[in-house]
Amino acid sequence: MEVLDIHKFSTPIVVISKCLGFEPCRYDGKMIFCDIIDKILPFIDVLPVCPECEIGLGVPRAPIRLVNGKTIRLVQTGTEQDITEKMQNFVNDFLDSLPEIDGFILKSKSPSCGFGNTKVFAFSDASKPLHRYGIGFLAKGIMDRFPGLPYIDEMSLMSPQLQEEFFTKLFLMADFRLHHNSIQELMEFHRRNKLLLMAYDLNKLKILGRILADNKQHLFSENVTNYARIIQEMTSETLLRTNIINAFMHAFGYFSKRLEHSKRHYILDSIEAYRLGNLTLKELRQVMIPCIVEFQVDYLMEQTLFHPYPENLYFSAPETGKI
Ligand code: SF4
Numbered sequence: 001m002e003v004l005d006i007h008k009f010s011t012p013i014v015v016i017s018k019c020l021g022f023e024p025c026r027y028d029g030k031m032i033f034c035d036i037i038d039k040i041l042p043f044i045d046v047l048p049v050c051p052e053c054e055i056g057l058g059v060p061r062a063p064i065r066l067v068n069g070k071t072i073r074l075v076q077t078g079t080e081q082d083i084t085e086k087m088q089n090f091v092n093d094f095l096d097s098l099p100e101i102d103g104f105i106l107k108s109k110s111p112s113c114g115f116g117n118t119k120v121f122a123f124s125d126a127s128k129p130l131h132r133y134g135i136g137f138l139a140k141g142i143m144d145r146f147p148g149l150p151y152i153d154e155m156s157l158m159s160p161q162l163q164e165e166f167f168t169k170l171f172l173m174a175d176f177r178l179h180h181n182s183i184q185e186l187m188e189f190h191r192r193n194k195l196l197l198m199a200y201d202l203n204k205l206k207i208l209g210r211i212l213a214d215n216k217q218h219l220f221s222e223n224v225t226n227y228a229r230i231i232q233e234m235t236s237e238t239l240l241r242t243n244i245i246n247a248f249m250h251a252f253g254y255f256s257k258r259l260e261h262s263k264r265h266y267i268l269d270s271i272e273a274y275r276l277g278n279l280t281l282k283e284l285r286q287v288m289i290p291c292i293v294e295f296q297v298d299y300l301m302e303q304t305l306f307h308p309y310p311e312n313l314y315f316s317a318p319e320t321g322k323i
Contacts, residue, residue, distance in 0.1 A: 012174035018050035108153035148232020195305035
């Protein structure tokens, strides 16, 4: 599609668990092969990390567990070594040392890397977990330190719906990181992402617009800080169908009067099918994009709402769920 080819994507910088295809560093000396991560590698810059290796636990090693005491502790089974402080210090130092980052992909269910699906035990040698929604130490550090950045684990990355959300946010963050060095860059960023930001939150989009309109009343650094804060607030929320439809209807208004009656109805029916969950967001884009190309609506052709991330990242798995 022509409209997709004209868009140059910024390359996101992503922290990834090292065992997800980079090194056999798991406790059992194995590595996890993850197709989706292989596919996205050409589009991202990667910072692989294995917290457990970094604190000197060897490979292979006795597994470690989250143990629920007064606070959550990290204890190695067998050796009973409590490595909570060591790991916490590593996490703090590692996060301090990071360059500007756009997102995180970590290994699920790990006491170091899991984003909320790790087993928590009453004792390190307990036979059954108390629950399975503990958060690994690195994951917790990331969630606390970077609440506005996208994160996901390799299991969630299998879900087309969660993929869509993650990649949309990831490439938006990379675009912002690389294009906020002058008010002109920020305005350009705002223009090409306007409909996508509208799909996140129309009211906050208006606040962003005011920051830019009133930019001369404040220092540029203050404008960037405020703009970044609002964007991160917006993208911390899930993209909702109703908001996406509003943004698509807004785009539709740019060319609807130039469409034949039957085509106009076809698009409106498609938007309704999307509202009912019978069409995916990707399918809805594919209905709209040919019209945008046909009528050469320049403003829409550059909108990231229609091409939020590189085309090759559109996976073929069926899409279900909210968006
Ligand atoms: S899950 Fe995290 S700590 Fe465990 S092997 Fe993978 S990268 Fe290392």
